[in-house]
Amino acid sequence: xxxxxxxxxxxxxxxxxxxxxxxxxxxxxxxxxxxxxxxxxxxxxxxxxxxxxxxxxxxxxxxxxxxxxxxxxxxxxxxxxxxxxxxxxxxxxxxxxxxxxxxxxxxxxxxxxxxxxxxxxxxxxxxxxxxxxxxxxxxxxxxxxxxxxxxxxxxxxxxxxxxxxxxxxxxxxxxxxxxxxxxxxxxxxxxxxxxxxxxxxxxxxxxxxxxxxxx
Amino acid sequence: xxxxxxxxxxxxxxxxxxxxxxxxxxxxxxxxxxxxxxxxxxxxxxxxxxxxxxxxxxxxxxxxxxxxxxxxxxxxxxxxxxxxxxxxxxxxxxxxxxxxxxxxxxxxxxxxxxxxxxxxxxxxxxxxxxxxxxxxxxxxxxxxxxxxxxxxxxxxxxxxxxxxxxxxxxxxxxxxxxxxxxxxxxxxxxxxxxxxxxxxxxxxxxxxxxxxxxxxxxxxxxxxxxxxxxxxxxxxxxxxxxxxxxxxxxxxxxxxxxxxxxxxxxxxxxxxxxxxxxxxxxxxxxxxxxxxxxxxxxxxxxxxxxxxxxxxxxxxx
Numbered sequence: 001x002x003x004x005x006x007x008x009x010x011x012x013x014x015x016x017x018x019x020x021x022x023x024x025x026x027x028x029x030x031x032x033x034x035x036x037x038x039x040x041x042x043x044x045x046x047x048x049x050x051x052x053x054x055x056x057x058x059x060x061x062x063x064x065x066x067x068x069x070x071x072x073x074x075x076x077x078x079x080x081x082x083x084x085x086x087x088x089x090x091x092x093x094x095x096x097x098x099x100x101x102x103x104x105x106x107x108x109x110x111x112x113x114x115x116x117x118x119x120x121x122x123x124x125x126x127x128x129x130x131x132x133x134x135x136x137x138x139x140x141x142x143x144x145x146x147x148x149x150x151x152x153x154x155x156x157x158x159x160x161x162x163x164x165x166x167x168x169x170x171x172x173x174x175x176x177x178x179x180x181x182x183x184x185x186x187x188x189x190x191x192x193x194x195x196x197x198x199x200x201x202x203x204x205x206x207x208x209x210x211x212x213x214x215x
Numbered sequence: 216x217x218x219x220x221x222x223x224x225x226x227x228x229x230x231x232x233x234x235x236x237x238x239x240x241x242x243x244x245x246x247x248x249x250x251x252x253x254x255x256x257x258x259x260x261x262x263x264x265x266x267x268x269x270x271x272x273x274x275x276x277x278x279x280x281x282x283x284x285x286x287x288x289x290x291x292x293x294x295x296x297x298x299x300x301x302x303x304x305x306x307x308x309x310x311x312x313x314x315x316x317x318x319x320x321x322x323x324x325x326x327x328x329x330x331x332x333x334x335x336x337x338x339x340x341x342x343x344x345x346x347x348x349x350x351x352x353x354x355x356x357x358x359x360x361x362x363x364x365x366x367x368x369x370x371x372x373x374x375x376x377x378x379x380x381x382x383x384x385x386x387x388x389x390x391x392x393x394x395x396x397x398x399x400x401x402x403x404x405x406x407x408x409x410x411x412x413x414x415x416x417x418x419x420x421x422x423x424x425x426x427x428x429x430x431x432x433x434x435x436x437x438x439x440x441x442x443x444x445x446x447x448x449x450x451x452x453x454x455x456x457x458x459x460x461x462x463x464x465x466x467x468x469x470x471x472x473x474x475x476x477x478x479x480x481x482x483x484x485x486x487x488x489x490x491x492x493x494x495x496x497x498x499x500x501x502x503x504x505x506x507x508x509x510x511x512x513x514x515x516x517x518x519x520x521x522x523x524x525x526x527x528x529x530x531x532x
Contacts (some may be wrong), residue, residue, distance in 0.1 A: 051440070072444070079442035089437050103441045105236060108229030150441070 001027040001189050002048060002158070007057035009043050017043040021057070023208060025191065027157070030184040032200045033193040035210035041193035044210065045160045048191070049083050050074050062157065079107065082151030082188075084161040088143045090135040096122070096146050097131040103154045121149040125179060141172040145179065152183050159183055161192040165199065177203055233447060241454035244427070255423045259463025262416050263510055264470040266409035267498065271471065273401055274502075275495055289368075291352040291375055292383040299323075302350040305380045314356055314371055321351040349382060413513055420459045420517030424452050428525045435525075445526050452522045453515055460514020464507045471498065 004023040010016045018040040025031060033041050046052040047059050050066055059066045061077075069077055090099050100121055104114045122128045125145035135143055144164060151159060161180065165173035177192075177199060184190045194200055200207055245252045293302045299322045306318040321329075326348045356371055368386065376384045428435065435448055479495055486493040498506070 049440075075439075075442045075444040075447075077442075078440070083440060089433075089440070091434050091437060102438065106438065106441060106443045106447055108232045110232065 001025050001029070001062060002191070003058075003060040004044075004047075005058045005060070007047065007054045007059060009040070009047065009052070010055045018047075018054070018210075021210070025189060027189055028184070028187055029206065030181065030190040030203075031192075031206040031208055032203070033191055033208045033210065034195055034197065034200060036212050037195070039210040039212045041195075041210055042162055045083075045162050045191070045193055048158065049081050049160055050077060075106075079103065079154060080157050082154075082156035082159045084144070084147050084151045084159070084164045086163040086166040088135070088147040090143060090146055090150075092135055095132050095134055096127060096138070099135065099146055100150045100153050103150060107154060117153055118149075121153040124152070124182070125149045140167050141176070144168065144172075144176055148176070148179055148183075152188070155188075157188060159188045159190045161190070161194075163193055163195070165194065165196060170199070173199055174202065181205075233450060237450040237454050241451045241458060244451075244455065245458055251423075255419060255459055256463050256466055258419050259416050259459060259510070260466035260470055262412045262419070263464055263467035263506065264474075266405060266412050267467055267471045267502075267506055268474060269405040269408065270502065271475065271498055273398065273405060274498075276401075277398060278493075278496065288387045289354040289356065289372055289375060290385045290387060291354060291378075291381050292385065293350040293352065293380050294382040295349060297350065297380050299350055301380060302352060305378060306352045309352065309354060309375070309378075314367075316355045316357045318355070319353045321353060323348045323350050326351060413509070416460070416463070416510065416513045417517045417520075420456050420514045421521045423459060424456055424518045424521040425525070427455065428452065428521060448526065449519070449522045452518045456514035456516075456518025456521075457511050458514070460510040460512065460517075461507060463514070464510030467510070468498070468503060468506060 002023070002025040004021050007018055007021040007023075008016070009018040021040075021044065023044075033044060035041055043052065047054055047066070048061065050069065053067065062080075091102075094102075097118055100118045101114050104117055109117070118131070119128065122131055125148055127142060127145055127149065130138065130142060130146075135146065138146065144167075148161075148164070151161075159180065164180075165176050168176065173196065180190050180192060181203065293305075299320075302322075303320050306320045309315055310318045323346050327346050330348065354375065356368065372384045372386055375381060438448055475495060475497060482493075482495050
């Protein structure tokens, strides 16, 4: 499903974010990506989400070498990847419903289908009663769950989360992790970048450790 | 991962849904920020109404010169003592010439009547023993003779002057030619002004869209992150540009027509003083459509350039 072969990434500033990374994830697998700050966790997720490209090596997603994916095909590709950010990236001027509906609108889905799918996603993250509220009216945990609902609403094959529990208290963080586990059980491949070791241990899933490159 | 994207709708239906959504969204945004929308529309309307007004002015001026004088004529004043029948015979002979299209005789009695009507000095004319006006043959040359070659026109005048019945030859082309030359300069000037103002409209709309993009930077980034194509992101802005152009165009037409209505009465009054039946004409359906189409197109181009620039320079993080 996801395969990194001798992948290195050096930014134009000269900073070497990843060096000779080899990684393989099967379809339907759930794993945690951990490592010290600056170890390249976010960079690795960006390479999978096609937000960046490696300077060396090959990244293969679903059998496709990402290097050969045409620029105009990237949006189609991204629609199959749900990304969750630490700071949610929710649109403040849209309601919870509208935020979650965005990926479906981009797909060009009919309004009644959108309604059905958004409601189902809201139900999964237990926020059905909050659909008409705006992000600023929600707690940090609720915002993160809206972010998760938006990432999974179009049933992506891969779910990537970058420090999704960074700002949450331990109970809420565990709750969020269980939500990810639930989506993994539905068949999505889930990769979560986190440095919360106790939480990662508790989930009893594969752990991928990235070590900081010595410059 | 299913590498190929399988939409639930067909591609055409998806496109239609996207366009509907972009239309609704762009119109809603214009409505939501009414103050800035009106300011932008006013700027566009003023910029567009100037060339539209100048065009209208030119159109009316042209209609004045075209009035019965599309083809320049040569007036032959017949010598005193030549009878109406002799003048008519000469006219018929002249009409046979290859370089002449038609000849119209204005008998002196008819000329006097016209003179009386136009000048309003009927009482003075009553005091004269006989009609002092000559018979006039109005000669219309063939168009190919006068198209751009005035030397031939002069030759014709010289030839006509040699006929024994002819007292004086007067070419009625000069003032038309001069006016047309002036109109050509005015036309070019209007064209230059129109191009400059079109560029202004382009910049106004482009800048408005650029500001709108800045306000929606986060939304654009999030949309791109979750798989929006450049076309999807561009679409609502393009529609906004079209609305700005179209509504600005409509507003400019309103301004031009208000100005036009205020001019109708004084122009008619002036025309009546010159015994002319001239009246101001409006832009017409064709020109109205051109203005609306042109302004919408300018809006679209302005928006396209602004979004294109943004999409090129934005990198996702």
